[in-house]
Amino acid sequence: MDNKVIKVRNLVKRFGKFVANDNLTFDVHEGEIFGFLGANGAGKTTAIRILSGLLEPTSGEVIVAGFNAGRESEQIKKNIGYMCQKFSLYEDLTVKENITLYGGIYGLKTSVIRNRIHELLEKLHFREYENRLISALPLGLRQKLAFSVAVLHEPKIVFLDEPTGGVDPITRRQFWEMIYETAAKGITVFVTTHYMDEAEYCDRISIMSEGKIVALDTPENLKKQFNAGTVEEVFIKIARPNISPIHNS
Amino acid sequence: MYKTIESSGISKSFGPTKALDEISFSVNESEVFGFIGPDGAGKTTLFRIITTLLLPDKGEIKVLGLDCKADYKKLRKNIGYMPGRFSLYQDLTVEENLNFYATVFGTTIEENYDLISDIYSHIEPFKKRLAGKLSGGMKQKLALSCALIHKPELLVLDEPTTGVDAVSRSEFWDMLAKLRQHKITILVSTPYMDEAMRCDRVALIQGGKILAIDTPQKIREGFSKKLFSARASEKYKLIKALKQFHNTLTAYPFGDSVHVTFMNDTIDDSLYDHLKTSGINDAYITETEAGIEDRFLELMNKPE
Numbered sequence: 001m002d003n004k005v006i007k008v009r010n011l012v013k014r015f016g017k018f019v020a021n022d023n024l025t026f027d028v029h030e031g032e033i034f035g036f037l038g039a040n041g042a043g044k045t046t047a048i049r050i051l052s053g054l055l056e057p058t059s060g061e062v063i064v065a066g067f068n069a070g071r072e073s074e075q076i077k078k079n080i081g082y083m084c085q086k087f088s089l090y091e092d093l094t095v096k097e098n099i100t101l102y103g104g105i106y107g108l109k110t111s112v113i114r115n116r117i118h119e120l121l122e123k124l125h126f127r128e129y130e131n132r133l134i135s136a137l138p139l140g141l142r143q144k145l146a147f148s149v150a151v152l153h154e155p156k157i158v159f160l161d162e163p164t165g166g167v168d169p170i171t172r173r174q175f176w177e178m179i180y181e182t183a184a185k186g187i188t189v190f191v192t193t194h195y196m197d198e199a200e201y202c203d204r205i206s207i208m209s210e211g212k213i214v215a216l217d218t219p220e221n222l223k224k225q226f227n228a229g230t231v232e233e234v235f236i237k238i239a240r241p242n243i244s245p246i247h248n249s
Numbered sequence: 250m251y252k253t254i255e256s257s258g259i260s261k262s263f264g265p266t267k268a269l270d271e272i273s274f275s276v277n278e279s280e281v282f283g284f285i286g287p288d289g290a291g292k293t294t295l296f297r298i299i300t301t302l303l304l305p306d307k308g309e310i311k312v313l314g315l316d317c318k319a320d321y322k323k324l325r326k327n328i329g330y331m332p333g334r335f336s337l338y339q340d341l342t343v344e345e346n347l348n349f350y351a352t353v354f355g356t357t358i359e360e361n362y363d364l365i366s367d368i369y370s371h372i373e374p375f376k377k378r379l380a381g382k383l384s385g386g387m388k389q390k391l392a393l394s395c396a397l398i399h400k401p402e403l404l405v406l407d408e409p410t411t412g413v414d415a416v417s418r419s420e421f422w423d424m425l426a427k428l429r430q431h432k433i434t435i436l437v438s439t440p441y442m443d444e445a446m447r448c449d450r451v452a453l454i455q456g457g458k459i460l461a462i463d464t465p466q467k468i469r470e471g472f473s474k475k476l477f478s479a480r481a482s483e484k485y486k487l488i489k490a491l492k493q494f495h496n497t498l499t500a501y502p503f504g505d506s507v508h509v510t511f512m513n514d515t516i517d518d519s520l521y522d523h524l525k526t527s528g529i530n531d532a533y534i535t536e537t538e539a540g541i542e543d544r545f546l547e548l549m550n551k552p553e
Binding site for chain 2: 040140167169171173177180194195197219220230231236240
């Protein structure tokens, strides 16, 4: 049985002389919550763009949802969901219009879309917002809706790039409960975050530094390995060994 | 005592949206004062009022003893403002940007170099590089240098660490800590609750209202319930089970544990029995101290 939904072997991505991804090798399993961490500029975004079929690797093998990232990027796009903090929904369309649009893009039947709209609005307690423009929604609601839309077509994997940036602490936690629920359904969640407490919620995390994956394990094992109390300490030890965490000022 | 900022009853609306609702607070001289809250809380609107870029609909505000409306020209000379979005000239070099800001304020880089040297020295080797070609961390250091070059009495930093990784955030706060020796009052906003511990005093802000103002320590002590930390190997199951327990008031994931409060502030066998029935046999629950985020969550939940 092969339950690897992402399989990366010796992935290299160069931009001119600059090596953004330097020989990455890792697997992500079905239904796993995989935290993809790293300092700004470590190469996370490049890797996510390759995994989601938006960018071709320079060399190496990348298989996502059973398809090759270089040759079969269109099939990959059909089998994944994607959301990021900056852009996710069309602000000048209503909630319903956004769901309909994305459903259409993913090739869902009109009747299926209609059902999904109904389910989603019920689940998120969103009824009253159905005909509201996205721009008029509070950020927290917007992000929850964006996530729901990203998994509308029940993809094998959903990529979340800093989904909770700037979101209030309650919504942030509700968002993570949605992530848990999604993973429990067998959808793999591939997530980046700058909130180190959120890294602890992941099944496994990888930490990138200067284009390389320098650590990859469960949060528990990484803390043991680096003799650290929290993932934040692990992160700091890896990224810059001579710095104290935020709270030990 | 001289107050660097004194405000009472500040309100500001944009159409139907109430961005600020009766905001009152004061900031002392040489204090590091933090506004902590999520996006949309009103932090940027408030900072734009303080920096004389926006007028409030209602309320009184004095900054450095000056009126934000009548004395705005005088005030602007003494404020350093670093907006949330990088707003230096991308097509000028590092040095040209800094020089430009110095000139606008009638000073020179040399005159106030000691103030910025700790920060600027990191990017000085790249002073001939275009600002648009800098990395995120370097842009931030340049923006901070530009905000400081005229030796302001008040430094206003709007979300300087948003979208920045944990290590760079920590480095940024180390830079601010060093600035304290120059007696500059620092007003800073952030959505990251852990950064509150780096401030002398903080205001928790949400939906245009201040939830609490105090030292970080006092805010933590304001937590009204006994707080427990629960751990188990299956975390999602644990959260769900805790939420279903009849005595549970709140249960929130916090890093590798779940923070729980109970109506009667105690844990007894009935809790462990309930968890066992829910399939959790390895629950480990201890009392713990509340942090800023715990208190923030409590205040958010409080009915008005």
